[in-house]
Amino acid sequence: MRPVVVTGLGLVSCAGEGVEAHVAAYRAGAAPRTDAETFAPYPVHPVAPLTLDGQIPKKSDQRQMEPWQRLGVYAAGLALDAAGAKADAALKAAMHLVVAAGGGERDYAVDGQILTGLRGAADPGSYLNERLQNDLRPTLFLAQLSNLLAGNIAIVHGVTGASRTFMGEESSGVDALRIAQARIAAGQLDIVLVGGSYNAERADVLLIHEMGGYLRKPDYRPVFDRGDAPGFILASGAAFLVLEAEEHAKNRGARALARLDAVASDRTKRRNGSVAESLTQLWGKAGLLTPDAVISAATGCAGITAEEHDALTTLAPQAPVRALGDLTGHTLEAAAPFGAAIAAALVAEGEAGEVAVTAVGHRRGEGVLRLTTTGEGR
């Protein structure tokens, strides 16, 4: 198996833009920026303001995307810059892409008008047809399709090896990293851009997660201290990593920030204790020894969050356990990429030689990642 290294990171979240902002936020440990007003009673963690032109130069491209795509394309551009790949057209044309994503936003005004009209419509079926045909923006579909984040990264940045988009909430982010890492390790690929993005500042996703009662209300509290009102606070952000074979990075003179040693994932039937058991098993599978830090994508949901915390304090009694929810907020599909990216940054900064990342989905899926120093990072 070939060693797999991280050579570029692109991050945007409520903690700011770029690796430094995220490492600084990790060190400071202050509460993440939260907006509890706009969608009250649901708090969200809004993304820091971005100068889109910096990564998406054409206004026409910006216009054809919805926010979740713009965030992802922006962060992907940062990662390509950091990896020294942005100006290398041939390298990008050979670079593959694995994206973890849900879907895009709706036209909220149109939805509202249609629902209002349907209430009194004599023939609801044909009313719906007529309104949708007249009121939907034709290009909105392309801003909603799950695989069009990857499509836009190909268009804007020229990353055109080939792309695959994984869906399925938190576990899609873990599996995007797992399969990307495995393909490189096995020699099926040399270099891949992998990551995810999420826009939380939208009513339709709040609606999905309010159904089921998974949203924390009405204010922010630390993830492991939400016993009073369990749940997650959705966050806008995007995280992308350039992964490549160590040899490939060396040959093109790219600095390896950290090694992505292992990504282990599973899906166990949820019952009392199953998350702790699964994490313990995956911890062994990932080959974790004595990590200097543990970054957890714990959601804050009832039961599983406490279970994960207990398991982690047993597995890594020496290491601080930090929740991404207290740093970036919960970015669903992008959570595992955020964890991997911040872990790689800590290794690159010399703050840790071995970092564990965990991601337990609010409904399903468990993942454990191991990142270590490359020997060049310190």
Add this chain to the structure above:
Amino acid sequence: MNRDRDAMGRPLVAVTGIGVVTSLGQGVADNWAALTAGHSGIHAITRFPTEGLRTRIAGTVDFIAADPMVAPLLSERFAEAAADEAVAQAGLSGDFPGALFMAVPPVEIEWPQRQALAEAAATNGDVTYSDLLRAAASRRFDDWHDLFIFGTVADRIADRFGTRGSPISLSTACSSGATAIQLGVEAIRRGEVEAALCIGTDGSVNPESLIRFSLLSALSTQNDPPEAASKPFAKNRDGFVMGEGAAALVLEDAARARARGARILGYVLGCGEKGDGFHRTRSSPDGAPIIAAIRAALDDAGLHPDRIDTVNAHGTGTPENDKMEAMGCLAVFGERMRSVPISSNKSMIGHTLTAAGAVEAAFSLLTIAHGRVPPTLNYAVPDPGIPLDVVTTARDVPVTTVLSNSFGFGGQNTCLVFGAEPA
């Protein structure tokens, strides 16, 4: 040389089970009979009112229902039926001995559910999302959470078939089904799993999905008669017809399949893919990404283009796709392409979107098994710009290899090569 390894020393990937559901019927036997007889599954939509719509036809699967009738649940039902058949044919019982790779359509709340939430909110003024959120907070709609998140369909299929590990839900738009197979092939070649259940499913013919494609001018508007609307490669082609269905393949490390005495139905010899950054819905005008994807699949299979016996086309029936696909095939195969039989199943079942790559993989394997290339319906007016041997009635020819193409919005190009025997 080990007969269970390919020329590159990788484990050979055998197909030991196939299952199909389309508008032509449930199961491989019914589908193959209808497909080779040239029957069409395209008909007027009855699932919802179509008054005022420019396109009122589709290849919906009307003999399997879901309650509520929403895309993810219907997709799950199709997938379940296809996977039942594939797993049974493979002779596997108990937990499936490998991973699940599943192409599923993107999921969101649908109009009947939005309406129910709006009604529950009982607001007098204009309805807004605040009202819907208030209704959701009543806890009466909590069951809909799982129904409308992206991972549920694969999660339930994983439960039902006892697949191992974290199931993959994926989308590469209209090449998704092919990508599910490619992921399975790669996992077996890495030695990560000995078997993979690869599924593509799509049950998303509903008003908004139809209208979205219609607004992009992607759909045929020749509603009458429905069976004549899908006209791949014909000069008068005017868009695709939405279809529904699912297909499942059981892939196995050939060594394992042989060791357990399973009947090998064929091999996935090669997979190729190439991204296209030209445009969100259109291919690079020079066809380079399509050409690269076909070449990558042939290279991966270790086959010279001359070794391909027939092409199972993506053949959507849109002016753009068929022109670019023909150009790509001609570039790779050269003059010989003019006499390589090519056919598009979409002429009969419509474009099954997320499922298409898997459904057409299944039909490619059946083409090999029966030595019969199914026809392309409605090829009455040949397009002089597409000088290809489009098969118009089922043709009996020895087939040992098939190239199956899948192309999608967002610059997705995925090609698969199937063979009767290792290359």
